[in-house]
Amino acid sequence: MDTYYDTPLTEINSIMEQSWQAFHEYRLLPLSRRAELMRAIAQELEACGDELIHTTMQETNLPEARCRAERGRTIMQLNQYADACGQGVWLEARIDTAIPDKTPPKPDLRKMLVPLGPVVVFGASNFPYAYSTAGGDTACAFAAGCAVVVKAHPAHPKTSGMIAGAIQKAIEKTRMPTGLFAHVYGASVETGKALVMHPHTKAVGFTGSFTGGKQLFDWANQRPEPIPVFAEMGSVNPVFLMPQKLSQSALEMAQQYAASITLGVGQFCTNPGIIIGIESEALQRFTHDLGKAIKAVNPAPMLHGGIAQSYTEGKNKALLQDQVHLVAESDVDAQEGEGQPTIATVAAATFLSNPLLRHEIFGPYSIVVHCKNMAEMQQVAAVMGGQLTATVMATDAEAAAQPVLIETIKNTCGRLVFNGVPTGVEVCASMHHGGPFPATTDSRFTSVGADGIKRFARPLCYQNCPHPLLPAELQNENPLGIWRMVNGELSKEGIK
Amino acid sequence: MDTYYDTPLTEINSIMEQSWQAFHEYRLLPLSRRAELMRAIAQELEACGDELIHTTMQETNLPEARCRAERGRTIMQLNQYADACGQGVWLEARIDTAIPDKTPPKPDLRKMLVPLGPVVVFGASNFPYAYSTAGGDTACAFAAGCAVVVKAHPAHPKTSGMIAGAIQKAIEKTRMPTGLFAHVYGASVETGKALVMHPHTKAVGFTGSFTGGKQLFDWANQRPEPIPVFAEMGSVNPVFLMPQKLSQSALEMAQQYAASITLGVGQFCTNPGIIIGIESEALQRFTHDLGKAIKAVNPAPMLHGGIAQSYTEGKNKALLQDQVHLVAESDVDAQEGEGQPTIATVAAATFLSNPLLRHEIFGPYSIVVHCKNMAEMQQVAAVMGGQLTATVMATDAEAAAQPVLIETIKNTCGRLVFNGVPTGVEVCASMHHGGPFPATTDSRFTSVGADGIKRFARPLCYQNCPHPLLPAELQNENPLGIWRMVNGELSKEGIK
Numbered sequence: 001m002d003t004y005y006d007t008p009l010t011e012i013n014s015i016m017e018q019s020w021q022a023f024h025e026y027r028l029l030p031l032s033r034r035a036e037l038m039r040a041i042a043q044e045l046e047a048c049g050d051e052l053i054h055t056t057m058q059e060t061n062l063p064e065a066r067c068r069a070e071r072g073r074t075i076m077q078l079n080q081y082a083d084a085c086g087q088g089v090w091l092e093a094r095i096d097t098a099i100p101d102k103t104p105p106k107p108d109l110r111k112m113l114v115p116l117g118p119v120v121v122f123g124a125s126n127f128p129y130a131y132s133t134a135g136g137d138t139a140c141a142f143a144a145g146c147a148v149v150v151k152a153h154p155a156h157p158k159t160s161g162m163i164a165g166a167i168q169k170a171i172e173k174t175r176m177p178t179g180l181f182a183h184v185y186g187a188s189v190e191t192g193k194a195l196v197m198h199p200h201t202k203a204v205g206f207t208g209s210f211t212g213g214k215q216l217f218d219w220a221n222q223r224p225e226p227i228p229v230f231a232e233m234g235s236v237n238p239v240f241l242m243p244q245k246l247s248q249s250a251l252e253m254a255q256q257y258a259a260s261i262t263l264g265v266g267q268f269c270t271n272p273g274i275i276i277g278i279e280s281e282a283l284q285r286f287t288h289d290l291g292k293a294i295k296a297v298n299p300a301p302m303l304h305g306g307i308a309q310s311y312t313e314g315k316n317k318a319l320l321q322d323q324v325h326l327v328a329e330s331d332v333d334a335q336e337g338e339g340q341p342t343i344a345t346v347a348a349a350t351f352l353s354n355p356l357l358r359h360e361i362f363g364p365y366s367i368v369v370h371c372k373n374m375a376e377m378q379q380v381a382a383v384m385g386g387q388l389t390a391t392v393m394a395t396d397a398e399a400a401a402q403p404v405l406i407e408t409i410k411n412t413c414g415r416l417v418f419n420g421v422p423t424g425v426e427v428c429a430s431m432h433h434g435g436p437f438p439a440t441t442d443s444r445f446t447s448v449g450a451d452g453i454k455r456f457a458r459p460l461c462y463q464n465c466p467h468p469l470l471p472a473e474l475q476n477e478n479p480l481g482i483w484r485m486v487n488g489e490l491s492k493e494g495i496k
Numbered sequence: 497m498d499t500y501y502d503t504p505l506t507e508i509n510s511i512m513e514q515s516w517q518a519f520h521e522y523r524l525l526p527l528s529r530r531a532e533l534m535r536a537i538a539q540e541l542e543a544c545g546d547e548l549i550h551t552t553m554q555e556t557n558l559p560e561a562r563c564r565a566e567r568g569r570t571i572m573q574l575n576q577y578a579d580a581c582g583q584g585v586w587l588e589a590r591i592d593t594a595i596p597d598k599t600p601p602k603p604d605l606r607k608m609l610v611p612l613g614p615v616v617v618f619g620a621s622n623f624p625y626a627y628s629t630a631g632g633d634t635a636c637a638f639a640a641g642c643a644v645v646v647k648a649h650p651a652h653p654k655t656s657g658m659i660a661g662a663i664q665k666a667i668e669k670t671r672m673p674t675g676l677f678a679h680v681y682g683a684s685v686e687t688g689k690a691l692v693m694h695p696h697t698k699a700v701g702f703t704g705s706f707t708g709g710k711q712l713f714d715w716a717n718q719r720p721e722p723i724p725v726f727a728e729m730g731s732v733n734p735v736f737l738m739p740q741k742l743s744q745s746a747l748e749m750a751q752q753y754a755a756s757i758t759l760g761v762g763q764f765c766t767n768p769g770i771i772i773g774i775e776s777e778a779l780q781r782f783t784h785d786l787g788k789a790i791k792a793v794n795p796a797p798m799l800h801g802g803i804a805q806s807y808t809e810g811k812n813k814a815l816l817q818d819q820v821h822l823v824a825e826s827d828v829d830a831q832e833g834e835g836q837p838t839i840a841t842v843a844a845a846t847f848l849s850n851p852l853l854r855h856e857i858f859g860p861y862s863i864v865v866h867c868k869n870m871a872e873m874q875q876v877a878a879v880m881g882g883q884l885t886a887t888v889m890a891t892d893a894e895a896a897a898q899p900v901l902i903e904t905i906k907n908t909c910g911r912l913v914f915n916g917v918p919t920g921v922e923v924c925a926s927m928h929h930g931g932p933f934p935a936t937t938d939s940r941f942t943s944v945g946a947d948g949i950k951r952f953a954r955p956l957c958y959q960n961c962p963h964p965l966l967p968a969e970l971q972n973e974n975p976l977g978i979w980r981m982v983n984g985e986l987s988k989e990g991i992k
Contacts, residue, residue: 094926109926221717225933396962415957430590430605432957437721443954458939461911461928466892483986485925490979
C-alpha cells in the first residue's frame with residue numbers, strides 16, 4: 001500500500017485512552033521486563049532485513065551504507081538503554097531510614113523516579129531510524145515506564161509503518177499490554193495538536209525545526225495542565241579557529257570541515273554552520289582550501305523536496321545579504337531536490353549587525369566569519385544563541401590563554417568540542433545532546449545517552465511505606481542490586 | 497525604618513546586569529567556595545540573634561518557638577546543601593574515555609552539570625526563613641553556581657531585609673563577587689514581571705499560591721527565550737482512611753489529624769485539606785472526634801490580613817455549597833485576622849460533582865468525604881489533581897489489598913505517606929517536595945532536599961578537552977573525590 005490516510009481526529013481520543021490504560025499496566029512491570037521489550041524491538045528491527053533498508057532509501061534518498069549504519073546505531077541504542085534501564089542509576093534511588101528517637105521522629109523515606117505517563121513522539125526526517133519511530137525518544141520513554149504514541153514523519157511514512165509493525169511484534173512477543181505503543185499518521189498540524197493537547201498525554205519528544213518544536217512547546221504550555229516538551233530544534237554549531245592552530249594546519253582543517261559540512265548533504269543538527277576566525281593569511285588559506293574542497297563535493301539529493309527547497313532559499317537569501325560573499329560552491333550544479341555545497345564569507349562587523357546570518361540553514365552550507373581581532377571574536381561568541389555544540393580549534397596554549405572566550409562559549413552550548421568536528425554524536429552516558437534555547441526547549445535534559453530516560457520520569461517519595469508494598473528498587477535487601485543513596489552514601493549494599 | 501519603597505522598575509535592568517556579571521565570576525569558583533558562602537550565610541543568620549526572631553514574630557504572627565525552629569531548619573538546610581554541593585553527586589559527572597582505534601574513533605567525553613545563570617526567587621509568606629530570602633531556593637541556586645535575585649515578600653519586608661543583610665555580609669566575608677545576591681522590594685505585579693522577563697534571568701523559584709505561580713510560569717514561557725519556573729503552588733493533600741485501620745484507632749487518628757489540620761493555623765502547603773473515608777460507624781466516630789478536637793483549638797492570628805480574609809471567604813463559600821455540612825468549628829470565635837478551625841463533611845457523590853470542593857482552602861479547614869464503598873473511594877482518588885502529598889491510613893493487610901487505589905494515588909502525588917500526617921517535611925536526600933501540576937509547575941524536581949540543586953543546572957559535555965582546561969570535577973585524578981560514572985561504572989577512583 002502506497003498511500004497513507006491521516007488518522008481521523010476522532011480516533012485520537014480512543015488511541016490516547018488505550019495508551020493511558022496500557023501505561024497503568026506497564027508502569028508496574030519490573031525494570032527487567034522493560035529491558036526485555038526494548039531488546040525485542042531491537043531484534044525485530046534487525047528482522048526487518050533489507051526490505052526496510054530499501055524502503056528507507058527510496059523514501060529519504062539516504063544511501064544504503066548510511067541506512068545500514070543508522071539501523072545498527074538504533075539497535076545499539078535500544079540495547080544500551082535497556083542495559084541502563086536495568087542498572088537503574090537513572091532512578092536516583094534515595095533512602096533515609098527512620099530515626100524514631102529524633103524529635104520529632106524522622107520517618108522512613110525512600111524516593112525513586114516513576115514514569116510520567118503516555119509520551120507523544122514526533123520523529124526526525126533526518127534520522128528515520130535513530131530519532132524516529134523506534135529512536136531515542138521512544139527507547140527512553142519505554143525505559144522510563146511510559147506508553148508511547150508516535151506520529152509518523154510524513155517524509156518517511158512507509159519506513160515508520162514498518163518500524164511500528166516491528167514494535168507491535170515485539171510487544172506481542174513480550175506479552176506487553178495492548179495500546180502500549182500506537183502509531184498515528186497525519187501530515188496536518190491538527191493531528192499533532194490533538195495529540196499534544198490530549199489530557200492523557202504527559203510529555204512530548206520532538207526532533208526537527210524551530211518552528212515545529214516551538215509550536216508544540218507553546219501548545220503544551222497552554223494546556224490546562226502544562227506538560228514538558230523536549231524539542232531538539234537544531235543549531236548553527238559555531239566553530240572558533242584560534243590563529244596558531246590555524247596557521248599550523250589550515251589545509252588539514254579545511255578538508256576536515258569540508259567533509260563535516262557536507263556529511264549527509266549537511267542534514268545534521270550538529271552541522272557546523274558558522275566558522276569564526278581572525279583575519280590573517282592563515283584564515284585566507286583556510287577559506288580558500290575549504291572552498292576548493294567544497295567545489296569537489298557533488299550535490300546530492302536531500303531528504304525530501306521541501307528540505308531541498310528550504311535549503312536553496314535560505315542559502316540564496318544569506319548570499320544576497322549585504323557584504324556576504326560567495327567563496328565557492330560545488331563545481332557541479334544541483335538538480336531539483338539536491339543540495340548544492342556552498343561556502344560564504346562575511347566580516348564580523350556585518351555578522352554582528354545582521355541577525356539573519358545567525359539562522360540555521362539546514363544543508364551543506366557554512367559561512368566563514370572573519371574578525372579583526374580576539375575582541376571581535378569575543379563579541380561574536382557573545383551574540384550566539386543557545387547551541388547544541390560549539391567547537392574550539394586551538395593549540396593547548398591558545399585554549400589556556402582564552403579563558404573568557406571559552407567561558408562565553410561554554411555558557412551557550414551543550415557540548416564543547418576541542419579540535420574536532422561537531423558532527424558525529426557518540427551514544428554513551430557522558431554525551432549531552434541538548435543545549436540552551438533555542439537549541440532545545442529544555443536545556444536540562446539530553447536526547448542522546450541513557451540520561452535521556454530521565455526526561456520522562458519524576459520523583460515519588462514513600463514515607464513509612466509497609467515494606468512489602470515498596471517497589472523492589474527501594475526494598476531493604478536491594479534485590480535488583482542497583483546503586484542507591486542510603487543515608488547519604490551511594491551503595492549497592494542491602495540495608496540490614 | 498518602617499516603610500519600604502518599591503524598587504523602581506528602571507533599576508531592575510542594572511540589578512540584573514550586575515547579577516549577570518557576578519554569575520560569570522561565581523560559576524568559575526570551586527565547589528568548596530560555594531559551600532563556604534552557604535555556611536557563612538548560615539552563620540550570619542544565627543548572628544542576627546533575637547532581633548530577627550522578634551521582627552519576624554511581629555510581621556508574621558508566628559510564635560517565637562516556631563520562628564526559632566524555622567531559623568534552625570534554615571541554617572541546617574544551608575549547611576546540608578553546602579555538604580551536598582561539595583560531595584558533588586548532584587553534578588551527575590559522567591566520563592567515557594577515548595577509544596582511538598574504534599571506527600570511527602570514540603572521542604574522550606566528560607559531562608557534568610553547570611549553572612543556568614541568575615535565578616529570581618519569590619519567597620513564601622508561610623516560611624519567612626526556610627522558603628524565603630535565604631531559604632531552600634536561594635541555597636540550591638548558590639550551590640548550583642548561580643547568582644540570586646530575591647523579591648522580598650511584601651508580608652515580611654523587614655525580615656527579608658535583615659536576612660538580605662546577612663547574605664550580603666556573608667558575601668563580603670567570603671570575598672564573593674558584588675552583585676551575586678540582590679534584594680528587590682516590590683508589592684506590585686510589575687516588579688515580579690520585570691524580573692521574570694529580563695533576558696539575564698535564567699530560572700525562577702517560587703512558593704505560594706496557584707494564581708501567583710501560574711502567572712510567573714506563563715510569563716516565563718512567553719519570553720523570546722523561555723526559562724524554567726519551579727513554582728510550588730500547594731495542594732489539598734488528600735488522606736484516605738481504610739475501614740479496618742479506622743475502626744481500630746478512630747479516636748487516635750482524629751486527634752492526630754486535628755493537630756495536623758490546625759498546625760501553624762493550617763498554613764502549610766502539606767496541610768490535609770480533604771479526608772476520605774467509607775461510610776461506617778467508625779467514620780462517624782472519627783468525624784465526631786475530629787470535630788470535638790477541633791472545637792478545643794482556639795483561633796489564632798494568620799500570617800497577614802489578606803490570608804485570613806481569603807481563608808474565611810474560602811471556608812464560608814465551601815460551607816455554603818449544596819449538601820456540605822458543618823461538623824464543628826472552634827468553640828472560640830475568631831477575631832479579625834484570625835483563622836477559625838473548622839471541619840465540614842460531604843457525601844462523595846456531591847464531592848465528585850462539585851469541583852469547587854477540591855480547591856485548596858489555605859488555613860485550618862478540612863472536609864471529610866464519606867464514600868458509600870471502595871469503588872466510590874476509587875472514583876474520588878481518580879478525580880484528584882496533582883498533589884504534593886497523599887496519605888493512606890491502613891493496616892498492612894488493607895494496603896496490600898488495594899493495589900489499584902494505591903496506584904491511582906501514587907500517580908497523582910509527589911509523596912505517599914502511610915499512617916502518618918502529611919505536615920512535617922523532613923529535609924534529606926530522599927525527600928520529594930513536589931508533585932504533578934497543579935501542585936507544582938515541574939513535577940520532575942523537588943524544592944526540599946539536595947536534589948533541589950539540580951533545578952538550577954544543566955549538563956555540559958566536554959569533547960577531547962585539553963586536560964588542564966577540564967574542571968577539577970572531571971579531571972583524571974578526581975582531585976575532589978566525588979562520585980562519577982566512569983566508562984559505565986560509578987566510582988570515586990581516579991582514572992589511570
